[in-house]
Amino acid sequence: MNVVITGGAGFIGRRLARALLERGTLTGLAGPGQKIDQLTLVDVTPAPALRDPRVREVTGDIADSAFLNGVIDGETTSVFHLAAIVSGMAEADFALGMRVNLDATRALLEICRTRRHVPRVVFSSSVAVFGGALPEVVPEGTAVNPQSSYGTQKAIGELLVNDYSRRGFIDGRSLRLPTISVRPGRPNAALSSFASGIIREPLNGEPAICPVDADARMWLLSPARVIDCLIHAHELDAAALGTDRTVALPGLSVSVGEMVASLERVAGPDVAERIRWARDERVARMVATWPGAIETTHAQSLGFRADDTFESVIRQYMDDELSSRRG
Numbered sequence: 001m002n003v004v005i006t007g008g009a010g011f012i013g014r015r016l017a018r019a020l021l022e023r024g025t026l027t028g029l030a031g032p033g034q035k036i037d038q039l040t041l042v043d044v045t046p047a048p049a050l051r052d053p054r055v056r057e058v059t060g061d062i063a064d065s066a067f068l069n070g071v072i073d074g075e076t077t078s079v080f081h082l083a084a085i086v087s088g089m090a091e092a093d094f095a096l097g098m099r100v101n102l103d104a105t106r107a108l109l110e111i112c113r114t115r116r117h118v119p120r121v122v123f124s125s126s127v128a129v130f131g132g133a134l135p136e137v138v139p140e141g142t143a144v145n146p147q148s149s150y151g152t153q154k155a156i157g158e159l160l161v162n163d164y165s166r167r168g169f170i171d172g173r174s175l176r177l178p179t180i181s182v183r184p185g186r187p188n189a190a191l192s193s194f195a196s197g198i199i200r201e202p203l204n205g206e207p208a209i210c211p212v213d214a215d216a217r218m219w220l221l222s223p224a225r226v227i228d229c230l231i232h233a234h235e236l237d238a239a240a241l242g243t244d245r246t247v248a249l250p251g252l253s254v255s256v257g258e259m260v261a262s263l264e265r266v267a268g269p270d271v272a273e274r275i276r277w278a279r280d281e282r283v284a285r286m287v288a289t290w291p292g293a294i295e296t297t298h299a300q301s302l303g304f305r306a307d308d309t310f311e312s313v314i315r316q317y318m319d320d321e322l323s324s325r326r327g
Contacts, residue, residue, distance in 0.1 A: 001028040001036055002075045006062055006108070007083035008041025011183055012124075012226060014050070016080060017041055019227050021052050027235050028077045029117060042071055043083065063104040065111065072111045078120045080230060081108055086190035087128060087286075090150040101153035109160055113169035121161065122234050123174040125246065127219055129155040131289040138291040140248070140298055147289040148191075158246045165238075165245050173233045173241055178221040178251035179290075181259075182317040191286050195220065198256070199263055199314060202274040203322060211280035214257030217292030221251045221306060222313040224320075229304050240302060250306035252313070253293035262310045266318075 003020060007013040017039055020026070028034030040056045041047075049057065060067040062083050072079065083104065090097030105123070112119050128151035129144040146152045161172035183196040194211055195218055201208035221229070229249050241247070254262075264272035296304070307313050 001026065001034045001077040002038040002040065002073070003036055003078045003080070004040045004042060004072055004076055005080045005082060006042045006104075007081075008057070009043035009045055009047030010082065011185060012180070012223065012230075013041065013043070013080075013082050014047060015223060015227050016082070016230055017050060017055070019231060021050070021054060023231070026078060026231075027120070032235070034077070038075075040071060040076075063099045063107060065107045068104075068107055068111050072108070072115065072119075074115055074117065076112075076115065076119055077117075078122075078234060079108065079112065080122045080124075080234070081105065082124045084124070084154075085150070086188055087126075087148055087150040088191045088193075089189040090153065091148055091191075092189070094149055097149050097153060101150065102156055105153075105157045106160060109164045109170060109172075113164060118168060118171050120234060121164075121170045121172040122230055123157055123161045123172060124230070125154045125158050125174045125176045126151065127176050127178055127248065127291055127294065129158065129176060130291045130294075134289075134291050137253075137293045137295055139295050148286060162243070162245050166243065171238050172245050173236065174246040175229060175233055176246065176248040176294075177226060177229075178219040178249060180223055180226055181218075181220050182313060183223065184317070184321045191283055192218075194283070195256075195259070198260065198275050199317065202263065202271045203267060203314075203318065206274065208275050209278050210256060210260075210275055211278060211283040212256055212287050213279060213284065214255060214260070214277070216256045216284070216287055217253060218256065218259070218287075219251040219253055219291055219294060220310065220313070221249060222316055224316060225305070225307050232303060236302060247299050247302065247304065248294050248296055250296040250299050250304055251294070252307055252310055254310050255292075259310055262314060266311050266314045
C-alpha cells in the first residue's frame with residue numbers, strides 16, 4: 001500500500017513517518033495488516049531525508065491541483081492530511097490561510113474522489129473550531145463557533161470530510177487536536193506556541209516569555225500521544241465512527257500556572273525562574289476563546305487516550321530531546 005503524509009517535513013509529519021515506517025503495516029483496501037510499500041512525504045520545503053527505501057519526498061504547492069494529482073495516484077490507499085498554516089499566520093495573512101488550510105483540503109479531497117477507490121483520509125483539525133463563551137468543560141456535541149480564521153478553515157474542512165465520506169468518495173476521519181506540548185525546535189507563528197516555549201526554552205537554558213495569565217487554562221496533548229492518536233484513528237473501522245467522522249481527542253486540562261509548577265517540580269526552581277510573565281493582549285484574548293477542557297467520552301470509547309500528567313509530558317521531552325543531544 002501507498003501512504004501520503006501532507007506536511008511531511010513538519011515536526012508531527014516526520015514523527016508520524018518514522019512511526020509508520022517502524023510499524024510497517026496499516027489497514028488498507030484489503031483489510032488490516034497491509035504492508036506499507038511506499039510513504040510519500042509532501043511539503044512546500046524539503047527536510048532532512050529519512051533513510052529508508054520506502055520513502056519518497058515531494059516538494060511543491062499543496063493547493064495546486066496539478067501538483068497534488070501527481071502525488072495522490074491510483075495506488076494511494078491512505079492520506080494523513082497534516083499540512084496547514086498555523087493559527088497566528090492564518091490570522092495575519094487571510095489569503096494564505098484560506099489557500100493552504102481550505103483550498104488545499106478541498107483540492108486533496110477532490111483528487112481522492114476522482115481516484116474512485118475510496119482512500120482512507122485522516123484530517124488534522126483543531127480545538128480552535130470552538131470559541132465564544134464556553135463552559136468550564138465543553139460538552140460533546142457543542143456547536144462550533146470559531147473565533148479565528150484558522151478555526152473557521154478547520155471547521156469547514158471537517159464538514160467536507162464528513163460529506164465526502166457520506167457520499168462514499170473517501171473513508172475519512174477528522175481529529176480535533178489539542179494544543180501540542182512540548183514541541184522541540186524554535187517557536188513558530190502559532191498563537192499557542194508559548195505552551196511549548198515556556199517549558200522548552202527554560203529547559204534549554206534560555207529565557208521564555210509567557211503572554212497569558214497564570215490562570216489561563218489549556219487543553220494539551222504530548223507529541224508522542226498525538227502520533228498514537230493519528231495512527232489509531234486510521235485503524236478504526238468506519239462503522240465505529242458513524243455519520244459524524246469528527247472526534248475531539250482527549251487531553252490534559254492544565255492552567256499555565258500549573259504547567260510552570262510542574263516544570264519546577266521536574267527541573268527545579270532555577271529553571272522555572274527563566275520564565276517572564278508579560279501579558280500580550282492579542283494572544284491572551286484568543287486563548288481565552290479556546291476550550292480549557294472538553295468532555296471526550298466518545299473518543300475514549302473509541303480507544304483514544306490522553307497523557308497521564310503534565311509532569312510526564314515534560315519528562316518525555318527531556319528524555320527524547322535533551323538526552324539525545326547530551327548523548
